[in-house]
Every structure is written in C-alpha cells, then in structure tokens.
Amino acid sequence: METLKKEKIESKKKETLRISGAEAIIHCLLAEGVDLIYGYPGGAIMPLYDELYKFQDKLTHILTRHEQGATHAAQGYARVTGKVGVAVATSGPGATNLVTGLADAQIDSTPMVCITGQVPRELLGSDAFQETDIIGISTPVTKWNCQVTKASEIPEVLAKAFYIARSGRPGPVLVDITKNAQFEEFDFTYEHCKGVRSYNPYPKPDPKSIISAAELINSAKKPLIVFGQGVILGEAEEQLKALVEKAGIPAAWTILGLSAMDTDHPLNVGMVGMHGNYAPNVLTNECDVFIAIGMRFDDRVTGSLATYAKQAKVIHFDIDPAEINKNVKADVAVLGNAKDTLGLILPLVNPNKHEEWHNIFKEKYEIEFEQVIKNDVHPTKEKLTMAEVIEEINLASGHKAIIVSDVGQHQMIACRYAKFKQSKSNVTSGGLGTMGFALPAAIGAKMGAMDREVVAIIGDGGYQMTIQELGTIFQNKTPVKIVVLNNDHLGMVRQWQELFFESRYASTVMVNPDFVKIAEGYSIQAKRISERKDLKATIQEMLASKDAYFLEVCVEKEDNVFPMVPSGASVSDIRLK
C-alpha cells in the first residue's frame, strides 16, 4: 500500500491523494530532495514521527540528544552541502530549544527549515501542556515563519519555506504545525514554490554599477579585496579567483569566507578582523580601493567604524540591499548574486600585478611571522600550543579536511592556521558566537560529506555545552574526529580579563572531568596527550581511524591569541602582543 502511494506521488505530482497532514509533510520533504533530518520527538509532533517510522527507508531521521543539537547538525549539513538543513522538534520546550540554532543560522545566513509540532488548534491560547508561542518567540531570529492549523495548508507553506530558506540570502525558516493538522486527512498535491510576489531574492545587477566598479578597480593603485560567505553561498569561488588573478588584487577573508579561496594561493593575504592577520588589518587603512564581496562589515571585522578604511573608495558587492551602507558607506554598491556580478565585472577589469603593493603585504606578514606565528606554530616552550595542533592536522590531512570549530580562542587559532584547498570546508559559528556549536555541527557536516575527513576543534568550555551529542555519534557510528584543546579555562574570556580587567579571573577557571572516560563511556576511542613528542603520531592515528575518535590535547593554560584589535579600537591599532 505504502509503495503504491509513493509511486503515485512521484509519477504524477498533480494527481491528488488522500493522506494525513503528517504524511504530507514527509512527501513535501522528499519532493524538496531531503533525505536526512535531525530532531527529537514529543507529544505534539508524534503524528509526524509515526510517519517517519513508516518512511524510514526513504528519509533518515537522526535522533540528537537535545533539540539545539538538531539545529546545529542541520546547520553543519547545510554549510558543507549547500542544501537546506532540516530540524524537527515538538512544541513548548522542544521548540524553544531551537532558538539558539535559529539565531545562529539567521546571522550566518544558513539555509535551514525547522518544523515544530504545536498543540491542537482548539487548544491554542489556552496555556495547554507544552504550548508556547514559538511563532512570536522565533520571529526576530527567522527569515520567515508560519503557523499551520489546517492539513490542506501544509504543502504550500512547506514549499514556500524551502524556497525562502535557500533563495537570495539564505536563512532559517520555522513552520509550526498544530497536532490536528498532522492528523487531518486531505487531498494532497505538491507544487514547488517558484516565487513570492513581495519577495525579490535576486536583485538584478545594475550595469551602471558594474561599470563604475570596474573603473574604480582599474584606477586603483593599492586595491584590497575582502570576501565573505557571500562567495560560498553564491558559489562564486571560480569568479573570485579569476578576478583576483586577473587584476592582481590581494584578497583577504572574513572567518565565514574562509575556504572560498585556497589558503595557499599567493594572492590570499589572510584573515581580517579582531584576531586576523596583521597585513590585511593594517592595510585596510592604507588601501585606495576597498572591494567588499559578500561580507557585511561586522564589528569584529571593522573595529572602530570611525577610523575604518576612511581613505579608501569602497565597492560593496552584496545580494542583500539592507547590507549596503548599513555599517560602511559604499561609493559603489553592486547588488546581486556574487557569481553573476563578479562574472559581469571580470571582462571589464584590466590585467594588473600591483607588485609593489603586494610586497607591502609580504613585509607585514614577515613582522607577524617573527612576532606571533613562529611562536604559535613552532613554539620553543615546553607546553603545547593550540596552533601546533592545527598545523599537525594540516600536515596529516593534506589540507583536505573539513574543520568545524566552536567558539573562543581555539576557534580563532583554527581559523588563523587551518589550511584549505576546497570551498565549504570551514564550519564555524561566526556571527552569533555560539559555544556548543561544533560537536553537533560536525555530526551534520560528516553526514553531508561522508567521503571527507571532518575534524571538530573545540575548547573545554564549549565542548561541555553540547557534550551529550556524543550519544548521537555513538548511536549512529558517525566517524567524526573530535579534538578538544583543553586549557582548563574559558580561554577567550580569561584573555580579556587578563588584558582589560586586571587579571581578575571571574568564573573562567574550569575544573574539568575526565573527558577520555566520558568518550569511552560512549565506546568512542579516546586519548589524552600533553607532550609534543606524542602529537604527530596521535594526530596521524586519529585521522587513520575509520571510526569516531576523541583526542584531548592539554595545551598551555594561559596563552593569548594575537594579533588582536582591542574591542572598539581601529584596525590600524592591532596589537602583536
């Protein structure tokens, strides 16, 4: 019977079929190309879970250990595949537990659809068991959200949800479905959403702005490109590389732009922002044309706006009109998908080398190498540094691994030192800075890219925020590699306390459990090292393992991450120590 129904749906999409709302949800997901979802069952979403049971050969459901884990796993999956991640939860606490993941996906433009169960329509507003106004709660952290109270509304709303989540500047969408709507039967048909009349996801590039931008680039003596995730989301990596190479422009990246361009490319000049590289930060205030591509001038990138790139003409490529002139005034704004706009500008740009200008980047790199990088990556002190762990992973993986980082010092070190050859390889919580992101996100990333090595780099603090997801790894035998860089502190906050609060370490010292025993409790192979002599072999062993592997590296307890642009300072005032 089931197969008959399914075949009918697949062969003749327009033909109606009398099914329940819950079964309709499954058919909608399948029609959108979804084969993997994350979630956690509960009362108000049980009809959907009953259908998931019946359709388990077509649609895999991964039971996480917390709804937040489901959202981050869906995000990790979306970030490495470019597809929409899906998370499911019940009403009330199940739904509220999605909020952090929604906010994270909203600020990092990650396509995600969350489906929540809701109390039956007749109980709405009665303070029923596990009733919460998740539409009201999730409104500021979703690109769109919608409550469905009738089964017949499900196909159209879900089609719209997927269209909105993935189109234009992607983002999270939440669809709240009352329990009665999941039970009700109706005549099901499915049509993909092709547009919403009030929503224009792909603004047409204005030819005048393309010409103005090309003229400005051609006139530049000291141009600087800073690219962000817009390049990855718009799949504009080839166009970016072509522009950089043809016009000979040094290109730097935001942490969400990382991996859009080979980290070893000779024109890749590193990371901008608070803990970014010295050269691109300082030279932001010396360039004559600043070319922003798919980035949004976050305060962690710009430092003080009053002194940010004031000498430069600014060209801003972005798909989102609301980002233009939001933080930094653009002299030329080029609206559109980066793949299209960069493609249009490429033939108009003159070949150039800017050798002298590029040499200034090299000189500044040498300063940073001597004062920071050398000591980070090749330390002479006894204790291990975070950077040498990352460097060993680079060596052992051949720059091919997907690196999923959490939030804090280890994240900045991972972003600074990890090497990438391939796009969509750096997964981190950039905008929201969500501690606890990495472990579940790594599960999603691995499931989205089973043929690739996925290494989660996590601090001892963030690890304990979602440590229960070890259960998900255990149950699904997900072969992720987990590296906890343990300094027994909330390291980034401790660093700020040292630098700006006269070393008053308020609540940043952590007394940690035996992480190896915990991993072993989940039958995950686990090791702890604290000496340099064991580092290389252990990392090699970890990467050679076909199964999940947990590695705790005890690192120097009170190391600081440099360079650093102190909060609110100018990017030119970046500190090397």
Next chain:
Amino acid sequence: MEKKWFTISVYSENSVGLLNRISGIFLKRHINIESLNVSKSEIDNVSKFTIVVYTTEDWVRNIVGQVEKQIEVIKTFYHTDEEIIYQESALFKIDSSLLFDERNIQNIIKESNSQIVTVSRDFFVLAKSGRRNEIDDMYQQLKPYGIMQFVRSGRIAVSKSEMQISALLKEFNL
C-alpha cells in the same frame, strides 16, 4: 546626526504576525514607535502600515532596509514631515450638560472645526481631524470643563511624491 520626525510607509501582504515582525525591528534597535496605523491601501489586498518615529536619518534608513527585507513586505518608504500630507483623528467624550450650561464649549466646537458625532442624554462625542498640535490645542481648551474620555489615532499620511507600488508588483508578478 540630527534627530527628526520620520513617517515610514510600509506596503505589505495582509498576513498574521507581520506586525510583530516589523515592530521587532524597532525593538531590536531600541527605537520607540511614536504612532502606528494599519489600514488597506490604494491597491487591492495590499496593506499599508504608517509608522512615525523620532530618530536620525541613518537609523531610519537602516530600519527601512530591514523592514523591506521581510518576506511579506512589498516596499517601504520614509518621508520627513515636509514631504507628506498627514493627519490624526481624535474623539472627545464630554458630559451633555456642558453643551447647554457652558457657552464657551459651543465656541470651541465651532472654532476647532470639529464635528458632533453623537449626542445622548448623558454625553456627546466630538470628532476632530488635523495636525497633532490642533488636537492638542482643542484638548487644552476642553480640559478645564472635564473630558470623560479622550482618544487619538495614529498618524495617517500620503506622500507628495509618487509611491510606485503597482509597477513594482507587476515586476514581481511571476
């Protein structure tokens, strides 16, 4: 940057929850909504929000960008007071005895160009449309006699320049 009065006009779909979404944009920026009116617009099935804020032009631009970004919002404009024709409406409920006992009340009604909406044994209701200061003046004049109830609407406004929504909708229509 100097703070000014701005009137924001939002053309949108008529959907549940959109008001919450729009007001949240002001809340996030700690900007108070001084007046809010929601009504139908000149286009069938398109709603119009008229929102008044007192802030800088930078902020109003930022807000307009964020509002326009919402899926169900078609187009958003902002104008200064000089660029629009605007009005508010008010209702005053007053004790009926005053209409006969206080000669001055009748003068106030005449001079303020207000209308008597209803008269009953116990009370009568005055309606007044106009600028905020005209309504405030009338309020001050009536206050000494006792106002039983008073209410004033949000600002409604039309712009002197064109707001091209129909053309935009045609472009969007797929």
